[in-house]
Amino acid sequence: MRLTLAQIESFYWIARLGSFHAAARQLCITQPSISGRIRELERDLGCVLFDRSSGRARLTEAGKAIQRQAEQMLALAREIHDETTAGKLRGLLRLGVVETVAHLALPRLIRELNATRPSLRIELKVDVGAVLLKQLAERQLDVAITTDAVASEGITVRPLGEVDLAWLGPASHPLVGRMLTPGDLVDEAIFTQPETSTIGRTIREWFETAHCTPKSMSGCNSLSVTSExxxxxLGFAVMTPAIIRSDIADRIHRFEASPSIARRTLSLAALDETWSGDTEFIARFVADTFRELKALR
Structure with missing residues (x-):
């Protein structure tokens, strides 16, 4: 019997997410690859781990029996990795984040890194995702936390979850209580970020579903100003509701929309040579912070 960490990791994510497809996305591998890993694991163990008859991947009794041990194996592997020199970031970390991450997770993250990795110097860059990913590809950044990153040669991507994006508008607006459509907002003022940003692209694609263009689109590169x-x-915007300050929250309404806003995946992308146990720690820390603040779906 030759169990591998890749097999155990695949088992863990399928059990957690409930599907082979979702687990493959989480691990940035193809679905046939993850299916092959589970096939080999089931063959080595001599039992079936998942019941797929209902459309979801549900743990069998045999799968439930090994779930805790699988989690312990992965935790131990992370500890071993973190204890090695190769698993530690040293010197300068050039970290780029989109503004939503800067608002929600950056202060906590920097505080934690300062406390646990005092020898690490951090150089920060806050910009739209397209700019950060370009700088990462050009080796001007070591790590970028952004949306819809795609793995490429020399760059590893770890998806963290789907960002909670919604249409926000004035709580006093007559449209409150209605399901928003592109036609409802075509005559309203829309505040957006640059077209290369995730939010700018999301707004444009949403209106394109109805083949219309809003009459007033005002660019604003600050989400905090946009929320004000x-x-x-003064208008409507798409953003993550969790970033709204409590002192203005009662003046802003979250609208349901039809069609739904396109889903965007928050990811950590890093140069392969930078990837380490500390990089994994940053990914987990940001994901946990976003979940705590209900900023991930």
Whole structure:
């Protein structure tokens, strides 16, 4: 019997996410690859680990029996990796984040890194995802936390979850209580980020589903300023509701929309030579912070 960590990791994520497809996305591998890993694991163990008859991957009794041990194996592997010199970031970390991450997770992350890795110097860059990914590809950054990153040669991507994005508008607006459609907002003022940003692209694609263009699109490269404008009753915007400050939250309404806003995946992308146990720690820390703040779906 030759169990591998890749097999155990695949088993863990399928059990957690409930599907082979979702687990493959989480691990940035193909579905046939993850299916092959589970086939080999089941063959080596001599039992079936998942019941797929209902459309979801549900643990069999045999799968439930090994779930805890699988989690312990992965935790131990992370500890071993973190204890090695290769698993530690040293010197300068050039870290790029999109503004939503800067608002929600960056202060906590920097505080934690300062406390646990005092020898690490951090150089920060806050920008839209397209700029950060370009700088990462050009080796101007070591790590970028952004949306919809794609793995490429020399760059590893770890998906963290789907960002909670919603249409936000003034709480006093007559449309409150209605399901928003592109037609409802075509005559309203829309505040957006640069077209190369995830939010800019999301807004554009949403209106394109109805083959229409809003009459007023105002660019604003600050989400905090955008939220102030919305709270003042001046227009609508797409953003993560969790970043809204408590002192203006009662003046902003979250709208349901039809069609739904496109889903965007928050990811950590890093140069292969930078990837380490500390990089994994940053990914987990940001994901956990976003979940705590209900900023991931």
């Amino acid at each position: 404008l919305v709270a003042s009753g």
